[in-house]
Amino acid sequence: MDRLNRINKKIRVSFFNIEASENFFRSFVSSFGASKDSAENSRIFNLREKKHLIKVAEEHEFSDIKAYAVTVVRERNTWQAKATSSGKISGISLNQGIIGDPYFFYIAPRIKLIMGFTSGPSGSLKGVAKTVLEQFNGDRSERIKLDFTLKxxxxxxxxxxxxxxxxxxxxxxxxxxxxxxxxxxxxxxxxxxxxxxxxxxxxxxxxxxxxxxxxxxxxxxxxxxxxxxxxxxxxxxxxxxxxxxxxxxxxxFGNIFYNYRAEISTRNKFIEEGKSTQILNEGIRRYLDEFGPTL
Structure with a gap:
């Protein structure tokens, strides 16, 4: 019966090379640590008329490469009302929260890489990845650019x-x-x-x-x-x-960028943070096996 309640989700983890100054990568580590150690390791902010929740999680280490986990929920404005089987239609009360799509990222400063995936619109992944990095950017004159990692x-x-x-x-x-x-x-x-x-x-x-x-x-x-x-x-x-x-x-050019694909079985329509960690762990291990610890 448990199997009948499960659904399979196909996941694609994308990889981006980060172009920024060395000072940004040094500052990122200290900024991440400060956010993690603060009383509130998550916050909601507005960007381009959409709310985002950003949450810093844990550090992970693979050989001598450290990866920093960040989760984002990006508001989906298309959800305007809720309807029940009784025919009642009403607005959605969020009570200081947001409804949207989850995005899961690892940032590896030493190899200048951000990797991640979403169960939402895949076309927005690169933009959200850049938004994440900008939240750790204390120097607004700093230019951050992302490029898909080529095979x-x-x-x-x-x-x-x-x-x-x-x-x-x-x-x-x-x-x-x-x-x-x-x-x-x-x-x-x-x-x-x-x-x-x-x-x-x-x-x-x-x-x-x-x-x-x-x-x-x-x-x-x-x-x-x-x-x-x-x-x-x-x-x-x-x-x-x-x-x-x-x-x-x-x-x-349809298949030149590096990615990691996985499939999970879950009882939920969304992807849990624990599952995301497993996927990203395997993804970065595969990446390091192919590219090595330095590029």
């Missing part, structure tokens, strides 16, 4: 991107419904269109060029690849063009 054997692929070509993108419209504010401009413009109310397959063939005056630049394409390369709703992401010698180039 080791695929590392030269981005360097081979031609200066002029076409980007072919195929994406499910429903996966864009919760596009984060720091998503590429094209994604934000698509999000505003009414057809996102229906789940349709969107297909784009986008010509780009490094030449001045091009509506879509090579840098724009890099940004789109960075955003969609590890996105569940993206089913095609490739570039065609010619290299400097005139030879034809076709690059598939």
């Amino acid at each position: 080791k054997r695929m590392r030269p692929s981005l360097d081979a991107l031609p200066d002029t070509g076409d980007l072919h993108l195929k994406i499910s419209s429903s996966s864009l419904s919760d596009a984060f504010e720091d998503a590429p401009k094209l994604v934000r413009s698509i999000r505003s269109d009414s057809f996102l109310e229906h789940n349709v397959q969107l297909i784009f063939n986008l010509p780009f060029s490094s030449a001045d005056g091009s509506s879509i630049s090579k840098n724009d394409v890099v940004e789109l690849i960075d955003y969609f390369g590890d996105h569940d709703g993206c089913t095609a992401l490739n570039v065609s063009g010619e290299d400097n010698s005139g030879s034809k180039v076709r690059l598939d």
